[in-house]
Amino acid sequence: MPGESDTEVRDRLASVLTAPGAALEVRQAAAVELAAAGDRRAFETLALLLNYRDEARARQAAAALARLGDPRTGRAAAALATNAQRVGYALPAIRLLVELRAPEAVPALTTTLERLLAQPSPAPHERIALACVEGLGALAGARGPAARRALRAATGHPRLAPAAHAALARAGDHTARV
Structure with a gap:
């Protein structure tokens, strides 16, 4: 959103991780973006996605976890x-x-x-x-x-x-x- 601070953007992304009914792809995108910002609130979502059936999704989660450094x-x-x-x-x-x-x-x-x-x-x-x-x-x-x-x-x-x-x-x- 225009005019949002970095903290507000990350808070909005973090809220997506626990939002009822949020699609998996939306949660993953939010977690990857949070990880890129070094926000450890992404950890749980990424850890769950690391062992996902879809290997491409799990690889993306692994890359984000590596960047996150948790x-x-x-x-x-x-x-x-x-x-x-x-x-x-x-x-x-x-x-x-x-x-x-x-x-x-x-x-x-x-x-x-x-x-x-x-x-x-x-x-x-x-x-x-x-x-x-x-x-x-x-x-x-x-x-x-x-x-x-x-x-x-x-x-x-x-x-x-x-x-x-x-x-x-x-x-x-x-x-x-x-």
């Missing part, structure tokens, strides 16, 4: 990444954890990877498993014993093996190399 983001992304019931929607949360280099990243990626590798076939969620392997490599997370075990197990899966070997090599672990 200290709760790592914990929220880790909770979403490790939710066994929602693993199919975890890719944006996993990538956000890696981008933020959050302290929760290595344990969350390790847990998710171990759970996927324990399934008879990780194929249904191969993109998620690969993101975990690549994330552990990027974070040098392979230095922890649990992460190394999970990455060594990933070397037994043809689609994951190259990234798992690379992650282990970055950590100075060449024992799994074939």
Whole structure:
């Protein structure tokens, strides 16, 4: 609105987040704009959208959360990444954890990877498993014993093996190399 102060604009956007009947797209747009302004009132809406079925919507929420810089983001992304019931929607949360280099990243990626590798076939969620392997490599997370075990197990899966070997090599672990 013309003549509104920055505070008034942000207050108006924040009211959209809780307005009854507001469309999802409108809430998301308001949350993204608030995040760009550094307004932490956007956090809850963006955290919910991070694990949304629509991957494009979740990616947009992840990007906004990264800009927002709220200290709760790592914990929220880790909770979403490790939710066994929602693993199919975890890719944006996993990538956000890696981008933020959050302290929760290595344990969350390790847990998710171990759970996927324990399934008879990780194929249904191969993109998620690969993101975990690549994330552990990027974070040098392979230095922890649990992460190394999970990455060594990933070397037994043809689609994951190259990234798992690379992650282990970055950590100075060449024992799994074939």
